[in-house]
Amino acid sequence: AQSVTQLGSHVSVSEGALVLLRCNYSSSVPPYLFWYVQYPNQGLQLLLKYTTGATLVKGINGFEAEFKKSETSFHLTKPSAHMSDAAEYFCAVNTGFQKLVFGTGTRLLVSP
């Protein structure tokens, strides 16, 4: 069965520092992988996705993620954190049956 594991329920960084949010997946089919962001009191919004092709995927707001099949990982990075990046981030993998399985989320805290 497909699943994702997000390491760290909370990640704290200083403004301007590198952001690294970790996601490892398990999938019996070629995975399609997604990162969503949820701001307080809002729904989830797509940051980026990997389906096929280039393994380095660029998304909105300066975020990017790299699909590494050998490591079964899809970590999310941003070179320089901004205060507005404070939110909860969810990694997800498709199940092959049109459903997505979401990780438990990582809350990113950005301090001045």
Next chain:
Amino acid sequence: DAGVIQSPRHEVTEMGQEVTLRCKPISGHNSLFWYRQTMMRGLELLIYFNNNVPIDDSGMPEDRFSAKMPNASFSTLKIQPSEPRDSAVYFCASRVAGVIDTQYFGPGTRLTVL
């Protein structure tokens, strides 16, 4: 373009009452998903529809929960009778069926059952 619309945004009710949550998917999307989000269990898929037909309701917690999609532009999630443990944020999402593509989420309904 309007995104996924959910109503109400907030609902407070008493235990035992019936609760109906509503969702209007994005026009042209023919796949609709209902999720529940809680601190304890995270984001759970309750049920999803393709072309107004329920495809997988294995996530519906119990018979108190029911969902319908009478047409392509409207869906409801009903809880009868409601219980305090149903308190959560309920999200609706839509996308184009048959394509492994982005699900677009609504703003959610925050349900509090007293």
